Amino acid sequence: MAKITLDNLAHSYLPAPTSEADFALKELNHDWEDGAAYALLGSSGCGKSTLLNIISGLLQPSQGRILFDGNDVTHAPTTERNIAQVFQFPVVYDTMTVRDNLAFPLRNRGRDEAYVAQRVQEIARMIGMEDTLRRKARGLTADAKQKISLGRGMVRQDVNALLFDEPLTVIDPHMKWELRTQLKTLHRDFGHTMIYVTHDQTEALTFADKVVVMYDGRVVQIGTPEELFERPEHTFVGYFIGSPGMNVIPADVQGKRAVVNGSEIPLGQAYRPPQGKVEIGVRPEYARLSQTEGLPVQVRRVEDVGRHKIIRADFFGQDINIIAGEDDRVSADMNRVTFDADHVNVYANDWRVEGEAA
Amino acid sequence: MTLELKGVTKSVDGQIHIHPTDMTLEQGTMNVLLGPTLSGKTSLMRLMAGLDAPGSGRVYWRGEDVTGMRVQDRKVAMVYQQFINYPSMTVYDNIASPMRLLGIETAEIDRRVRESADLMQLGPMLDRKPLELSGGQQQRCALARALVKDAGLVLLDEPLANLDYKLREELRIEIPKIFEAAGSIFVYATTEPEEALLLGGKVATLWEGRITQFGPTPEVYRQPVDATTARVFSDPPMNFLPISKTGNRIMFGDGQSAAAAGKLADLEDGRYTAGFRPNHLEIGRHAADAMEFRTTLSVTELTGSETFVHLDHHGERWVGLIHGVHDLSLGEELSVWLDPRHVYIFAEDGGLVAPAAYALAA
Numbered sequence: 001m002a003k004i005t006l007d008n009l010a011h012s013y014l015p016a017p018t019s020e021a022d023f024a025l026k027e028l029n030h031d032w033e034d035g036a037a038y039a040l041l042g043s044s045g046c047g048k049s050t051l052l053n054i055i056s057g058l059l060q061p062s063q064g065r066i067l068f069d070g071n072d073v074t075h076a077p078t079t080e081r082n083i084a085q086v087f088q089f090p091v092v093y094d095t096m097t098v099r100d101n102l103a104f105p106l107r108n109r110g111r112d113e114a115y116v117a118q119r120v121q122e123i124a125r126m127i128g129m130e131d132t133l134r135r136k137a138r139g140l141t142a143d144a145k146q147k148i149s150l151g152r153g154m155v156r157q158d159v160n161a162l163l164f165d166e167p168l169t170v171i172d173p174h175m176k177w178e179l180r181t182q183l184k185t186l187h188r189d190f191g192h193t194m195i196y197v198t199h200d201q202t203e204a205l206t207f208a209d210k211v212v213v214m215y216d217g218r219v220v221q222i223g224t225p226e227e228l229f230e231r232p233e234h235t236f237v238g239y240f241i242g243s244p245g246m247n248v249i250p251a252d253v254q255g256k257r258a259v260v261n262g263s264e265i266p267l268g269q270a271y272r273p274p275q276g277k278v279e280i281g282v283r284p285e286y287a288r289l290s291q292t293e294g295l296p297v298q299v300r301r302v303e304d305v306g307r308h309k310i311i312r313a314d315f316f317g318q319d320i321n322i323i324a325g326e327d328d329r330v331s332a333d334m335n336r337v338t339f340d341a342d343h344v345n346v347y348a349n350d351w352r353v354e355g356e357a358a
Numbered sequence: 359m360t361l362e363l364k365g366v367t368k369s370v371d372g373q374i375h376i377h378p379t380d381m382t383l384e385q386g387t388m389n390v391l392l393g394p395t396l397s398g399k400t401s402l403m404r405l406m407a408g409l410d411a412p413g414s415g416r417v418y419w420r421g422e423d424v425t426g427m428r429v430q431d432r433k434v435a436m437v438y439q440q441f442i443n444y445p446s447m448t449v450y451d452n453i454a455s456p457m458r459l460l461g462i463e464t465a466e467i468d469r470r471v472r473e474s475a476d477l478m479q480l481g482p483m484l485d486r487k488p489l490e491l492s493g494g495q496q497q498r499c500a501l502a503r504a505l506v507k508d509a510g511l512v513l514l515d516e517p518l519a520n521l522d523y524k525l526r527e528e529l530r531i532e533i534p535k536i537f538e539a540a541g542s543i544f545v546y547a548t549t550e551p552e553e554a555l556l557l558g559g560k561v562a563t564l565w566e567g568r569i570t571q572f573g574p575t576p577e578v579y580r581q582p583v584d585a586t587t588a589r590v591f592s593d594p595p596m597n598f599l600p601i602s603k604t605g606n607r608i609m610f611g612d613g614q615s616a617a618a619a620g621k622l623a624d625l626e627d628g629r630y631t632a633g634f635r636p637n638h639l640e641i642g643r644h645a646a647d648a649m650e651f652r653t654t655l656s657v658t659e660l661t662g663s664e665t666f667v668h669l670d671h672h673g674e675r676w677v678g679l680i681h682g683v684h685d686l687s688l689g690e691e692l693s694v695w696l697d698p699r700h701v702y703i704f705a706e707d708g709g710l711v712a713p714a715a716y717a718l719a720a
Contacts, residue, residue: 043522044493141395172394172549173593177677181668184657188688199522206659206666226683229662240524241662285663304576305555307637307679312531326637327716 002069002160002193004032004055009064011050017062025050026217027063032161034069035191037184039204041240042214048197049165051214055195056163057081068160081160086153088166090145094138098129101137101148105156119155126182127151142170150179154186161193168203180207201241213237229283230343235350238281244310244321246281246345253278253346261316263295266341269355274348281352284310284321286343289330294338297322302330313337359385359420361406361511361543366415368401375401377568378415383543385510388534388559390575391547393590397564399547403513406545407434419510432511435504439516441496443488449475449499450484456507474502477536494525501533505540512537514546518553530556551593555579563590580717585708588633594666597639597676599632601703611672616649619698621712630711631704636666638700639678645697655692658684669694 011025020026025047032038040048053059054066057078065074073081084105093101102120111119124130127147132140137148146167153162164183168176184207187194198204204211205225213221213228213236220234221227232238238246251258251265254273258265258280265280289299289311298314311322311330315337322337324330346353361383368376376398383389383406391399404410405417408429416425424432435456443452450471457467475481478498488496497517504512514533518526534557537544548554554561554575561579562572563586570587571578582588588596602609603625609615618625640648653669653676660666660683667678669692678694686692703712 043524143395173551174394174595177594180659181657184659188657199524201523202661205661225660225662243527245524283663303556303558305552306576306579307635 003034004161004193005065005067005070006030006032007065007067009051009054009061009066011054011059011061011063023062024217025054025061028219030212030219030222032193032195035193037187037194037207037209038196039208039211040195040197040214041199041201041204041211043199043240046214047217048214050217052163052165052195052197055161056083056085082158083161083163084153084156084159085163085165086149086167088169090142090149090170092137092140092145092148095136097134097136098124098140098148099133102133102151102155105152109156119157123151123155126154126186128178128182143172143175146171147179150183154190154192157190159192161195164194164196166198167196168198168200176203183207201243205241213240215240231345231352232281233352235279235281235347238283238345242283242285244284246283247287247315247320248279248281248347249315249318249320251278251280253280258344258346260295263316265295265339265344267344267346267355268342271346271353271355274346274353276349277347279347279350281345281347282339282343284323286340287320287322288338288340289313289322289324289334290336290338291331291333292336294336296335297337298335299330359510359543360418362418363405364416364418366405366412366417368405368410369413375567376405376412379569381562381569381572383545385543386541388537388544388546388557390554390557390559390561391545391564392549392551392554392561393564394549397590398567399564400515401567402564403436403515403545403547406511407436407513408432409436433507433509434511434513435507435509436513437497437500437504437515437517439519441488441493441500441520443496443499443503445488448485448487449480449491452488452499453480453484453502453506456503460507470506470508471502474506477505477539478502478532494521494529497521498529501536505536509542511543512540512545514544516547516549519549526553534558551579551591554591561591563587565590581710581713582702583710585631585633585704585710588702588704592635594636594677594679596633596635597674597678598704599634599671599674600629601632602629603627610651614651619647620715622698622701622703625703625712629706631706631708633702633704634696634700634714636677636679639667639676639680639694639696641667641678641680641684641692641694643695645695645699648695648697651694651696653692653694655686655688655690657688658686667692667694 006028010023010027012023014022042048054061065072099120102123103116106116124133196207212219215236221237228241235248251260253271256267256270258267299311301312303310307326309324313320363379363381365378367378393399405412408427411426416423453471454467475484480498518529558575561575563570565586571583579591600611604627606618607615608618651671653671656670657668658665665680665684669676699715702714705711
């Protein structure tokens with residue numbers, strides 16, 4: 001296991017990049033702490049796979065260095081980096097038994113058979129495949145094959161890091177729960193440094209101690225799930241985390257209030273008037289429909305999504321979302337909305353502005 | 359205008375894929391087929407489309423028996439998980455192609471292509487080739503082509519499964535709007551309960567080649583007819599607990615017991631399975647007659663605003679979804695509470711004996 005340092009790292013797929021826009025991965029400095037579980041979250045094309053491929057050695061960065069425990073491995077091939085990887089689609093040898101598939105990385109490194117047998121047994125128990133060790137991998141379901149891939153990724157205890165590239169994409173929802181919980185348990189038990197790439201916010205948030213959110217080749221926020229939810233540093237984080245994402249509303253901000261279309265919205269903190277494009281961000285969870293309080297809103301649609309309701313509404317010509325509880329009544333005379341002042345964030349040119357201490 | 363399946367079955371190499379199934383789909387409805395991989399969603403869709411002939415049973419379209427009729431001779435559109443477009447054609451030509459095959463006149467084709475492209479927010483991309491589009495745009499192109507045919511039956515087989523999470527979220531909002539405008543019969547297969555809930559309309563839950571329930575989506579969610587339906591239509595999975603009733607007490611199998619309150623008092627003595635959803639477990643007593651369970655906490659997961667707790671209750675694995683962010687110690691005892699209004703009672707064979715009281719009130 002190792003600490004992984006990204007030092008002035010950047011990458012462009014062009015031979016002679018001239019501007020920042022030419023970089024698929026913009027300059028980045030970051031330490032991945034030894035033994036921590038990270039998720040790398042973003043939509044396709046945001047640069048997360050580029051970053052993962054640089055860490056694993058599949059790609060040479062056009063700028064900067066990558067260090068494992070202080071040792072420069074920027075130009076070291078994948079095989080010398082001592083990392084394990086699990087990909088989106090199962091990589092399994094069909095003609096081998098489940099046992100031989102799991103044993104493969106250990107035998108490949110010449111570990112003795114007694115150790116191999118014991119370790120394979122342990123991993124098989126973790127992934128719930130003790131009963132299938134003897135059968136050939138051919139004909140197993142995609143779920144089962146991906147479990148083998150995960151197991152093989154974790155069978156070596158001496159790796160510097162474990163990298164997962166969207167490992168649960170092909171897995172059914174119920175099995176996702178089980179595998180994610182197992183990964184979490186494995187992390188707790190063995191303390192590997194883990195980096196988990198996904199576009200799925202639920203997977204990212206529930207797996208990781210810290211989530212690295214990427215947007216347009218840039219890391220826009222690194223934080224705990226709670227930080228990403230409560231204080232998105234960029235409007236993209238507000239939009240990307242949460243379902244539906246944060247409501248972002250153009251406003252004028254002065255002191256402890258925001259003004260939208262001439263109406264006042266109280267804020268939890270005081271702000272100096274920010275420069276540039278000014279918006280407030282409030283999560284649907286912190287908006288509430290009312291008959292009497294707050295600003296006018298026109299409800300367009302109420303969606304019953306089981307454990308809560310999503311209210312789609314028009315707020316001064318803009319679409320906003322409000323979340324109400326499963327048992328909350330939404331009646332036709334509810335045409336006002338209030339925002340929880342302590343959970344309204346202020347943004348200038350898409351970046352969060354810190355309020356002044358009260 | 360309906361599509362009717364009467365006793366249709368399908369077997370492949372002696373393996374039953376679809377048990378005898380009756381189903382009537384009405385014009386202008388969204389019908390979601392919800393079930394895990396290999397539960398029969400795709401097999402059922404292929405029977406509806408006429409891509410496969412049923413082993414037995416009949417398929418009626420607008421009252422006419424179309425069993426065994428070739429798919430080419432019926433007005434059916436299908437969209438698959440993999441985005442299927444013609445790579446050498448522009449977006450415009452991709453969308454126009456099915457209408458050209460039908461010999462529709464050029465002006466009409468142009469009108470419909472532009473209309474559906476606008477609906478799919480592809481208006482500015484009509485001159486591009488599919489590979490110059492993002493994944494979401496490629497799938498919207500495939501959707502536009504399916505819709506423009508003016509097919510009476512539109513079959514969507516996990517159309518969003520290969521898309522990014524956020525794009526999925528956006529298209530899930532768009533698809534019901536498109537469907538409302540089209541007036542066709544929509545059938546939409548998914549493995550995800552959340553997707554079924556977001557799409558609304560009606561849902562059919564599938565398990566091992568059988569439809570376990572078919573009805574309005576919120577009704578199936580809150581009033582499942584059996585434990586299998588409840589399990590299929592819950593993510594995270596519904597929690598279960600074997601119980602027995604003797605006189606006016608309910609025994610939980612671990613020495614704990616509670617007074618048989620509310621509708622539980624009317625149950626006959628015997629063994630049952632109690633089921634409850636993860637979001638109805640609570641830390642702390644929120645209802646006066648809430649039941650307490652002592653569990654061991656094995657894993658917690660934070661979503662930012664909520665906490666998933668994975669619990670061990672005397673060998674039963676439960677999941678709780680608790681509001682707020684909680685810092686809890688793993689491996690230690692954790693008391694969780696459950697309001698009896700949120701409990702479903704199933705017979706030992708899985709059939710629903712008593713629905714949760716809250717669901718009847720909703």
